[in-house]
Amino acid sequence: SSHMDTEDSIKGAKSAAEEDVYSNRSQIIENPKDYNAYHAVSSGGPRLHDIIAFKMIEMSENYTPGLSEFKEGKVISIQEDRVTFNILNQVKKKRTGRFELDPDSEATEDESLIELGWSEVIDPRLVFP
Numbered sequence: 001s002s003h004m005d006t007e008d009s010i011k012g013a014k015s016a017a018e019e020d021v022y023s024n025r026s027q028i029i030e031n032p033k034d035y036n037a038y039h040a041v042s043s044g045g046p047r048l049h050d051i052i053a054f055k056m057i058e059m060s061e062n063y064t065p066g067l068s069e070f071k072e073g074k075v076i077s078i079q080e081d082r083v084t085f086n087i088l089n090q091v092k093k094k095r096t097g098r099f100e101l102d103p104d105s106e107a108t109e110d111e112s113l114i115e116l117g118w119s120e121v122i123d124p125r126l127v128f129p
Helices: 002-030 104-111
Strands: 051-055 057-059 065-067 070-081 082-087 113-117 122-126
Touching: 070 113
Parallel strands: none
Antiparallel strands: 051 070, 051 122, 057 065, 070 082, 082 113
């Protein structure tokens, strides 16, 4: 029966790993919204507490700039043409290399807040709550 035990524990480890992958990406899987179906934000710009889906230029893992996936953010502050979003579908990125932060530091908590010039917000669309 010892043979069975090792097979079981291998199975167990494998399914735990699969579950881990799934839970890390579950936000993406659950959220296959067709953002193109939403109305573009009017030329007047965003209003406070609007929930907006948008893309932005961000650094990829190998430090090359690229277009992000749609982020969903709630507008929590507007100052002139600068908008602060609280990102609702934040996907935690593991920082690699010299930008490594202490995971217990407060910096990780602030990652869901993004301040952008409205002109930097790409393809903004109004998401109705």
